[in-house]
Amino acid sequence: MRGFARSVTSYAMPLAALAMAVAVRASGLSVDEGSLSVRIFVGALSSAIMFTTIFVVLDHAEAVAHRVGEPYGTLVLTFAVTAIEVSIIVSMMLHGDNNPTLARESVFSTVMITSTGVVGMCLTLGGWRHRKQAIVRQGTSAYLAVLVALTVMTLILPTYTRTTDPGTFSAAQLGFVSVLSVLLYASFVFAQTVRHRDDFIEGLAHEASVRTAPHAGISASALLLVIGLIGIVMLAEQVAASVEDALVAYQVTQADSIVGAMIAGLVLLPEAISAIRASLNNELQRGLNVAMGSACATIGLTIPAVAAASLVTGRGLTLGLPEADAVLLILALFICNVSFSNERTTFLTGMVHIVVFFTFVFLIFIP
Template identity: 90%
Template sequence: MTGFGRSVTSYTMPLAALAMAVAVRASGLSVDEGSLNVRVLVGALSSAIMFITIFVVLDHAEAVARRVGEPYGTLVLTFAVTAIEVSIIVSMMLHGENNPTLARESVFSTVMITSTGVVGMCLTLGGWRHRKQAIVRQGTSAYLAVLIALSVMILILPTYTQTTDPGTFSAAQLGFVSTLSVVLYASFVFAQTVRHREDFVEGQAHEAPMRSASHESVSVAALLLLSGLVGIVMLAEQVAASVEDTLVAYQVTQADSIVGALIAGLVLMPEAISAVRASLNNELQRGLNVAMGSACATIGLTIPAVAAASLLTGRGLTLGVPSADAVLLVLALLICNVSFSTERTTFLTGMVHIVVFFTYVFLTFVP
């Protein structure tokens, strides 16, 4: 795509998504009523616009991120991705019958994709090109500590609580754990941006090209980013209805785990590309910041938002993962701990993550 074409798309798609969302709401078209052909057409068009807009929005987020610098730039990308994921999960939770495990599957998939797939690609491709790459051990250890605490507390602990059925929290437990998640993530952000900022920035500065046009101001990019996010959030309900209707029509088994993986993969795809590009440019720490930051924010922010929706609407929420998924989760976190225990990585380190990632993908379809 030429620079002109990219510029036109970056300006038009966020506005197109917002206009499409407003038009659907203004028309009074219901996701459950009306002509099936019309609903399918609107759902397909909404999905296409939302899919493209996700890439464009994250492109603007990265443009803003490059201007504000690290580690603040990583937070821009992380919050953009988290807002998109929360909107999709909540919309699918509230559409149709109660779907208590969707949030769990999406969050679990996000952690597995980032900690094994994205990190694996960063370490493998970056290590292959540059032989060895340096990381800031203090920063990656902080990411990993937060991720381990949140993952075990949210995805494993509910299986062993006794107040309610296995895999679930009571209302008091859910509110308590959600509050702790927000407090822990807020503490992490404070450490990352204020108190221990140097632990998350590479010692060597690597010059990387700006992805957006040089004349585009931060304010314009931020405005387009906000417009695109609002459009995506408003379109999420229509897209969620189309996905669920399709799965029901084709009687797809393991629907929640597959849909959760698809949601995580769709939302993380642009961010994964950004992380891998940073690794290839010998900015491995920035790539790890993007990947691990998404995993931490997904649990620290997405789960409290979904929990609030569950408590307000009275819809059930199952968070405890099955035993096989728990084993994979612990394995992924253990490998990350080993990989980040030194200050240098090679392509072999990344291959270990890739193997676990393929195991996760295979077991998603063949449990």
């Protein structure tokens, strides 16, 4: 009976999320109009459906991932989450007044959440359960090298360019950096999936699970994954816009930082759960592939997409981080470099990441 209920939920929730989003759009109800009680009810219902659908989408994504095998499986969820983030950021950029720092805050939050929060939880919980866990050093080093190059080029370099105001790129600089970001990420995906595939696979345990995975229902899972993601994107846009309007109404000075962190947290929730599950199952490398892959994809794909939207619409885009955030970012990347320099990790390694993550969260509200 419980299995039947779960099966019904897995089919119903993606459809419900999409139906709810379409119904709200078709009714003409927006986050800025309508009675307060109706907006609160619609917001609460949208949030509940969205969060439930996130977990259902995670199950469908993992079913597809186990079918296609590693490292292709981790790319399924990575590309899906990146598509969600790009859609939400662009829609939020076009919502209301121009907020040039929202994309920067969302991307920065994604990198910090993945490299300190998600990685920290994987290392801590996995290390606590299994004492020591092995990683494939070549793969994690490749992730880190790509992440360092992308973050410095897109989030730190704009503060020091001279053509425009500090923190911004000129149109030529923005286009040039965007092309380089896509090129570097495409090269990384090619290395991960074709040229150096073995560097990102931990042992044969996961391959065995892939061979025994059932073939039936994979097409349905893929279709429901796409439907669920579309519904999540549309609902998350409404929820995020409501939060942004509320923060602006109450004159919260850190509105963009809070909304950016909320967007990153929402879209990363499926990947975070997947990565932690893998770590608890003693598949730490797969967990790191999911976490670090999301950070690389966020910068390698989200920044170019947002840059294109900025150039087309003429809305300003500020990418350079303030000094405090830049220090935190460099600290997070340095700790990742130290943690991944060995082939085995313990729970203490993860605790270092978690401490930096808590610092990041604290400074969002008390900068």
